[in-house]
Amino acid sequence: MGLAKAIKRGASALLIGSMMTGLFTGCSATGENSGGKLVKIAVCVSDQTPAAQALTDVFKPMVEEATDGRYDIQIYNSGVLGSEKVTYDYTKSGIVEMCVVGTTMWSETPKMTIPDFPFLFDSVEHARVCYQGELGEYIAEDLESTQPLKLLSWYPNGARVFTSNKKLESLDDFNGQKLRMPNNPIHVKLAESLGANVVIMDMGEVFTALEQGVADGQDNPLATVKTEGWYEVQDYVYDTNHIIASLELFAGEEFWNSLSEEDQEAFEKASEAASDYAWDLYEEQLSDDKQFMKDNGLIVTELSDEDREAMKEKIQPVYDYLNAQYDWVDDVRKMVDDIKVE
Incomplete structure (x- = not known):
């Protein structure tokens, strides 16, 4: 067990190094840049989670197709670009364009504590409706009024x-x-x-x-x-x-404001579709x-x-x-x- 963990840590260190090199040189996470504007998404969870799968299977292809390849969406899973707090701050400052994190920002945005309220929801389905609807809009309005971010959509982080x-x-x-x-x-x-x-x-x-x-x-x-x-x-x-916790997809304000209204709409539609996909996956996995x-x-x-x-x-x-x-x-x-x- 100790050897396996050591190997895993060593491999992670090498991966982090290569990812960070790509981050600051503009290289793709998965190969050559497609020619569109590089959009980096730092994701705090592994590629096996519903949120990460939704970004890969739905968000990336929808945005790239809807914008005729003007954007090259590259997804960096498993926190390889840094911890949740680090990548959240990277997104605010424009080092990365987007991120998926949990509620790490609750100390600076108190209403982000809400997803951690115990027994707030009746069920996973109820949580989904709340996050994707009135509750999600309520929290997003508060966060966006104080932080240089756009909260695009909500994803399941699991029922504890x-x-x-x-x-x-x-x-x-x-x-x-x-x-x-x-x-x-x-x-x-x-x-x-x-x-x-x-x-x-x-x-x-x-x-x-x-x-x-x-x-x-x-x-x-x-x-x-x-x-x-x-x-x-x-x-x-x-x-x-x-506790039925959430993950959130954020876009940095500087990046978001650089998009045309047409491209903003493409990103919003893709984020909503990815959110639905992730929640569907999560609900299917619960019994398994x-x-x-x-x-x-x-x-x-x-x-x-x-x-x-x-x-x-x-x-x-x-x-x-x-x-x-x-x-x-x-x-x-x-x-x-x-x-x-x-």
């Missing part, structure tokens, strides 16, 4: 569930468990309110921490548990879907990911309606914290409650 190598089949089982959480006050307060002990660490440390017992469990989408190999060192899945966990010996427990309501009561301290920070939290929750899935 809890996993553990200790029994985790009910709310009482959280008591005393050591749960790895990201360094985000919402996530930390969520775990603490459930009775767990929080261990904060970066993603790259999680496998070893779970393997060695530094942490008993963690919370992430099932797809992440699968791709990161954590299912090898976990025995239980509590299918809570407590759950079956994968079962096939690998993990005990998967669904969250009952009764336990869902009990869990929402237990995590009220999260909303007490949010209400103390922001005066718009209850309005957002009401907005989302009023959005119905047709």
Whole structure:
């Protein structure tokens, strides 16, 4: 395992070097430039995720065809151009034209915390309708009024569930468990309110921490548990879907304003089609990911309606914290409650 990880890190370093050379010399990520204006998209997730697949299968060909090849869309997946915060800042400053990131900017744009609100949505389908509709427009308007960016479309970053190598089949089982959480006050307060002990660490440390017992469990989408190999060192899945997180496709303001109205329309249509494609893919993968966990010996427990309501009561301290920070939290929750899935 150690050798494989070392090889992977070495290969990643070489790839980062070649990508960064291409970034600053204008070379293509996948070969010779097609002749159109190079548009670099820095993507924080791997090429196996619905968002990345949608950019490759839908966004790139739609833009290039609609603009008669005036743009050469090159996609740099898996964070090879830098961390989420770095590529977000690159996009704001014009170093790269576009990026796909999560909610890394929440500290400078507080309404970007909304995708991390626990139990905000009834289901993945409900989250999709909200992000692609009124909620997404509400957040985009706030962000675009303060940042040099255009928020083009929303993508699934996964419905978070809890996993553990200790029994985790009910709310009482959280008591005393050591749960790895990201360094985000919402996530930390969520775990603490459930009775767990929080261990904060970066993603790259999680496998070893779970393997060695530094942490008993963690919370992430099932797809992440699968791709990161954590299912090898976990025995239980509590299918809570407590946070249905998002990814966003941004264009830098300088780049966006350089486009003609016709080309802006082409980018917007392609981004909307890619968003639909990604959400469709994600919804199709959910049951497969759950079956994968079962096939690998993990005990998967669904969250009952009764336990869902009990869990929402237990995590009220999260909303007490949010209400103390922001005066718009209850309005957002009401907005989302009023959005119905047709």
